[in-house]
Amino acid sequence: MLTRKQLELLEFIQKRMARDGVPPSFDEMKDALDLRSKSGIHRLITALEERGFIRRLAHRARALEIVKLPESLEAAAVAAAATPAKPKVRPEGIEGDRVDPPRGAMAVAAAALEIPLMGRIAAGVPIEAIAEISHHVAVPGAMVSGRGAHYALEVKGDSMIEAGINDGDIVVIRSQGTAESGEIVVALIEDHEATLKRYFRRSGMIALEAANPAYETRMLREDQVKVQGRLVGLIRSY
Template sequence: MLTRKQLDLLKFIHGRISVDGVSPSFDEMKSALNLRSKSGIHRLITALEERGFIRRLAHRARAIEVIKLPEGMEQAGAAAPNVIRHDFRPRPEPAAVIDNAAGSVPLIGRIAAGTPIEALQHTVDHVTVPRAMLSPRAEHYALEVKGDSMLDAGIHEGDIVVVRRQDEAKDGDIVVALVEDQEATLKTLRRKGPVVELIAANPAYKTQSYDARSVKIQGRMVGLIRTY
């Protein structure tokens, strides 16, 4: 039996993973549950883990996997893990395991989670992703992450990020930003008047500041795929 706060937190984590592909931060959990400190979140997370509802993945930021849901929630759909294990080596797949709940998006190159690198390339492959990551009537694409500046957001080098193509985003969104029409980077967006800041999630990297006119939003990250 879960307490009301434990159930509320489990619902919040499950909902964010289903939409964004990654679990929320402790600050986001604290705000969602109207708690005054992160210590309360730590206690709730520990309780959920001890009861077998979630699992924390070691040495990774924002890496919580929902293992099961209470009986009432299970009827609404199975838990969606924040880390999606997928092998991208080409191989035939039996028709019996093809899932119409999965979609395909183009993999269009690499994106820098560090110093900006060359602009996005043409389609080099396609990857299969859960349809829960994809918004109806929206265009999506995938990029392989190069660099480690988004580690604290749970984004590692070699990960595949799923991006919804859009030219607008809110402060706090993780975006694909094209700088001066030449270099693309994956960062958290923040605007300060005429200045756009592209913020890393790794203290080893400084925030990059640009004239807003030199930065174009190419999309918002909506999911993450990791191979093992």
């Protein structure tokens, strides 16, 4: 039996991972549960892990994996997954061809789509902007539902580890030119450097915030930053 707070936290983690493909940060968990400090989140995480509902991934700072859900949350998650997705729109310039699954394959495999992998994106010090398609990768159709073009990037660096994004991961990006504060975006800096960071508007400036205390938040003028897309999913190889 889970306490009310344990259930609230597990539900918040499950919904954020379903929406973004990565677990929320400890600060986001603290704010969502209206707790005063992250120590309370640490206790709840430990309790959920001891009860077998989540797993902390070894050598991956604060990266979480949901192992199972209580019946109440599992029923809600199944119902949400069964809701028909909006029709997909083929983007101009970026193809998303459906992969033909083997006969008898599960429905989830039939929903796989191929999107272009554009190269590497820095989760650390910005690197040169991505401009060329390396190859295509197959991703679950649920990751690229809705309107807009999608593409993938290989993460280089460790500045987003507390958001569950590690060096070598593949991030799935929805191409868009705007973002809400707090979203993880591909930001193009002064038209030649690209980086993966949380995006905030602060006092007329753009803040690009890492999810690793080893990296400082970069404050830039609005004319120095262009949003190239928003994170919608993550693929990890073990």
